[in-house]
Amino acid sequence: MSLLEVSNVESGYGDVLVLHGVDLTVEDGEMVSVIGPNGAGKSTLLKTVAGLLEARTGTVEFAGEDITDTPAEEIIYHGICYVPQTTNIFGNLTVIENLKMGAWALEDAAFEDRVERVYERFPVLEDRPNQRAETMSGGQQQMLAMGAALMLDPDLLILDEPSAGLAPRLIDDVFEKIRDINDSGTAVLMVEQNARRALREADRGVVLELGQDRFEGTGEELLDSEEIAELYLGS
């Protein structure tokens, strides 16, 4: 049994269907990268798993439970934390308030403990607990987004383009943190524009195109495939 099992999911916005039957699995402790061209439906897939969009057909199972119709506000209680592509922090809240909201689903007593662990992972946050989040740099904001999502110590961390818009040095930082988080046992499902990098880091890769999963394999297999290199890796 996989940790996350997405089967034949169709989903979209209003009358527009974006995903036309997508299958995807993430095993316990695994890191899976989803790549594909702009508009392929990568974000839509993550939103559907996270409960922000309803699957029209198909099922989403997590740790053996059917979470297909579970609304977004309940997903976190199943052990899934999701960092969206856009607006993934509360800009008007301070750093510490963002972390408090990250721990919303937690008993108050455990907060201090968790926040210490997040500070250990992201020291940049400890230096500025009372800074308003939107006044931080892009890299710091991304750290806060991941830090807030890690407050609950999830079984699965879902990241939508964590390196988007960051300077190369910061991209290394972000991937290093993700590697770290995954090494400590948290499964990671990640969407990335930076496809080569994402495949290199991941245990497994999935190529999504036009709302369908086209290819699937280990990161290396996909990196080595000429067809995929030509079509999706821009070389």
Next chain:
Amino acid sequence: MAGFDPQFVMAAFDPQFLWNGLVVGSIIAVAALGLTLIFGILNFINIAYGDYMAVGAYFAFAANTQYDLPIVVAALIGMVVMAVGALVVDKLVFERFRSRSAIVLLVVSIGVAFVLRNLIRIVWGTGSRRFSGPIEAAPQFFGIRVLPDQVAIVVISVAILGGTYLLLRRTRIGIAMRAASDDTDLARIRGIDTERLVTYVWLVGGAIAGIAGILLGLDAQIRPNMGFTALIPIFAAVILGGIGDPIGAVAGGYAIGITQELSVVVIPTEYKPAIGLLLLIIGLLSKPEGIFGEATR
């Protein structure tokens, strides 16, 4: 037109006008705070808000004069009635339209406003009323005429604003309200039940509308359209402060109150309400985050 005679310019520094402005500004600030809180989380302009203020004032008036309760108890009754009332109106009316556009909700709220105002007319008549209390002497402090009611308005406003500040900054639920007002989807991702938050926001926003109406009734008269006619400076405060920004709305409220009262030095008193409209237009033409935006959140 009074013109720009130096004498009038000097009068702008007359502490009497400043004091009057502070009193009016306090009322606008409190009212704007409630309106902006509701907007922040529900994303629609509630035109019925002014009539919530009136309903709060009328219930306090009834408790005060018809049931002879002390004004403080009466004010609490007015606040509680309007807190629950705002929630009931939401359940009966707005909730059904929540998935619709902001324009639909705005139009629906105009309907609610109309109904509330006419219910007031049916129950309490169309005439103007006053809270019971002794005809007050007007003590002078350093040459300023300071009515006890005005002092009460200023002090109660500070208490309401301070209490709301603590709620929004220091309590878990208050921080969640600000979070949801920032981004509802992200709040849901965090596990926050935003529908339950909406309930709390109506309760808080309704109570604030109620007390704002009571303060307005204390300063002037209680009339069926008292809240509706007060809407323009309140909207101006909300917009100047950056829609959905509580501190901005309060700053906007005081700024408008004081500007409005000082304006009588240069324009005839009858045109005083136009100041709110003028500032509303300036606010709309300036950056949408508001003039006080950014810096105050």
